[in-house]
Amino acid sequence: MNELKPEARSLVEAARGAESPSQTDRARIKRGVLVQVALLGAASTATGSAVAMSLATKITLVGLSVAAIGGGAVSLWKWQEHPSAPRAPAHQMVAKPKATPIAPPTVEAIPAESPQVPPVEPRPRDVVKTPTRRSTAVDPVAHDVPAPSPIRPLEAELAVLRQAQDDLRAGLPAQALRRLGEFEQHHGPGSLGQERQAIAAIALCQARPGPTAQARAETFLRSTPESPLAARVRSACEKAKAPENQSNETERPREP
Amino acid sequence: MPSSTGNLPNPAEGPNGPGFPVPAFDNVYETMVDFVWRSARRMGVRQADTDDVVQEVFVIVHRRLAEFEGRAQLKTWVFQILVHVVKHYFRTHDRKPGDVASGSGTEIQALEANHDQGPTVQLERMEALRALDRLLSQLDDDKRVVFVLAELEQLTLLEIAEIVEANANTVASRLRAARKDFEKAMSRFQAREAGRKP
Numbered sequence: 379m380n381e382l383k384p385e386a387r388s389l390v391e392a393a394r395g396a397e398s399p400s401q402t403d404r405a406r407i408k409r410g411v412l413v414q415v416a417l418l419g420a421a422s423t424a425t426g427s428a429v430a431m432s433l434a435t436k437i438t439l440v441g442l443s444v445a446a447i448g449g450g451a452v453s454l455w456k457w458q459e460h461p462s463a464p465r466a467p468a469h470q471m472v473a474k475p476k477a478t479p480i481a482p483p484t485v486e487a488i489p490a491e492s493p494q495v496p497p498v499e500p501r502p503r504d505v506v507k508t509p510t511r512r513s514t515a516v517d518p519v520a521h522d523v524p525a526p527s528p529i530r531p532l533e534a535e536l537a538v539l540r541q542a543q544d545d546l547r548a549g550l551p552a553q554a555l556r557r558l559g560e561f562e563q564h565h566g567p568g569s570l571g572q573e574r575q576a577i578a579a580i581a582l583c584q585a586r587p588g589p590t591a592q593a594r595a596e597t598f599l600r601s602t603p604e605s606p607l608a609a610r611v612r613s614a615c616e617k618a619k620a621p622e623n624q625s626n627e628t629e630r631p632r633e634p
Numbered sequence: 635m636p637s638s639t640g641n642l643p644n645p646a647e648g649p650n651g652p653g654f655p656v657p658a659f660d661n662v663y664e665t666m667v668d669f670v671w672r673s674a675r676r677m678g679v680r681q682a683d684t685d686d687v688v689q690e691v692f693v694i695v696h697r698r699l700a701e702f703e704g705r706a707q708l709k710t711w712v713f714q715i716l717v718h719v720v721k722h723y724f725r726t727h728d729r730k731p732g733d734v735a736s737g738s739g740t741e742i743q744a745l746e747a748n749h750d751q752g753p754t755v756q757l758e759r760m761e762a763l764r765a766l767d768r769l770l771s772q773l774d775d776d777k778r779v780v781f782v783l784a785e786l787e788q789l790t791l792l793e794i795a796e797i798v799e800a801n802a803n804t805v806a807s808r809l810r811a812a813r814k815d816f817e818k819a820m821s822r823f824q825a826r827e828a829g830r831k832p
Binding site (some may be wrong): 380382383385386388390392393394396397399403404406407408410411414415420 | 661663667668671672675677685688692693696697747758759760762765766785786813816817820
C-alpha cells in the first residue's frame with residue numbers, strides 16, 4: 379500500500395497526540411456521563427455496570443458536585459420522556475447559555491458485540507433511599523467529626539429526581555411533589571435546584587392545575603428560559619389554566 | 635451510588651460469560667477519553683460539540699459495558715461506538731468545512747498545559763493541527779475515518795475493518811484513496827500558502 383509522502387507524514391506526526399482534553403474537560407464530561415447514567419438508570423443498574431463504578435467515580439463526583447450541573451441533568455428526563463427531543467449538551471453543564479443539542483443515537487446505531495440487543499430490564503424503583511434528615515442541633519463534638527461527604531447529597535438528589543420522575547410517569551404527581559419538598563426541607567437547595575424546580579412545576583401542574591401551578595411554571599420559565607426542561611414545563615402546564623380545585627389525586631400535596 | 639443488587643447479574647458471570655471480568659467504567663473512561671475526544675475532533679466534530687459527542691459515547695459505553703465480551707479489543711469496541719455516534723452527529727448537524735482547530739479554547743488550554751514543551755514547539759503543533767484539520771475536511775467521511783484511525787491513532791487494518799464494519803480489503807483501498815486525497819489537498823494548501831507569501 380502506498381505510504382504518505384514524507385511531507386504529509388511529518389505533518390501527521392507533528393499533529394498526532396498534540397491535542398487532548400484538559401483535566402477540567404475530562405472531569406466535566408465524566409460528570410455529564412454519570413449524571414445521565416444515574417438519571418436514566420435502568421440499563422446501567424440492571425446490567426451491573428453500576429457495580430463496576432468504583433470509589434474513584436464517587437470521588438470524582440465529590441470533586442465535581444460543587445460545580446453547577448446545570449441544565450444537563452434533567453434534560454435526560456426530557457430525552458427519556460420525549461426521545462425525539464434534543465438533550466442537553468455536556469457543555470451546558472458548565473452554564474453556557476446556548477448550545478447545539480445533540481439527539482441521542484438510535485438503538486440501531488449502537489454496536490453490540492452480540493448480534494441481538496438484550497431487552498432493557500425494568501428499572502428497579504426506589505433503588506436509593508432518601509437519606510434521613512440530618513440533625514440541625516449543635517453537636518458539642520461536631521468539630522471532631524469529619525464533615526459528611528458531599529457525595530451523599532448529590533447521590534440523594536439524583537435519586538430523588540429519578541424517583542420524582544418515576545412518580546410522574548406513574549401518574550402520582552403529588553407523591554413527586556412531596557418527595558421533592560422533603561428533600562429540599564432536609565438538604566436545602568442542593569446542586570440540582572433548577573431541575574427540581576422544573577419537575578416540581580410539572581408535578582404541580584399535573585396535581586393541581588390552576589393559577590398557582592401556572593404561576594409557578596411561569597416563574598420557572600422566566601428565571602431559566604434556556605433550561606432544556608422549559609419546553610416540557612410549558613407543555614405540561616398548558617392544562618394549568620384549569621380551575622385550581624381540580625386535582626388528579628385525592629391527596630393534597632405539600633409544595634416544595 | 636447505592637444500588638439494588640437484587641436483580642443484577644454477577645459481573646463475572648453476566649452477559650460476558652463466566653470468568654470474563656467486566657472492565658470498570660472508571661478505568662475505561664480514563665484510558666479512552668483522550669483517544670475518543672481527539673478522534674472525534676479529527677473526524678470533524680466541531681469543537682463546541684465535542685464534549686457532547688464524547689459524553690454520548692461514554693454513556694453508551696457505561697450502559698453496555700456489561701455486554702462487552704472481550705472478543706474485540708476494548709479500544710476497538712469503544713471506537714466502534716464513537717464512529718456510530720459521529721455518524722449520527724453528522725446526520726443531524728450541518729457541516730462547516732471551515733471549522734478547524736481555531737487556536738482558542740480547549741486546544742490552546744491543552745497545549746498550554748503541556749509545560750514540557752517550549753512555546754515554539756507548541757505553536758508548531760498548533761499550526762500542524764490547523765493544517766491537518768483543513769486537509770482532513772477535504773476527505774469524505776468514510777476516507778476520513780479510516781485515515782484518522784490509521785494515520786493518527788495507528789490502528790491496524792484489521793482493527794479498522796472491525797470498527798467500520800467493512801472487510802480489510804475495502805479498508806485498505808479506502809486508506810489508499812484517503813492518502814491520495816490528503817496529499818492532493820496538501821499540495822493545494824501549500825500552493826495557496828506559497829501564493830500568500832510576499
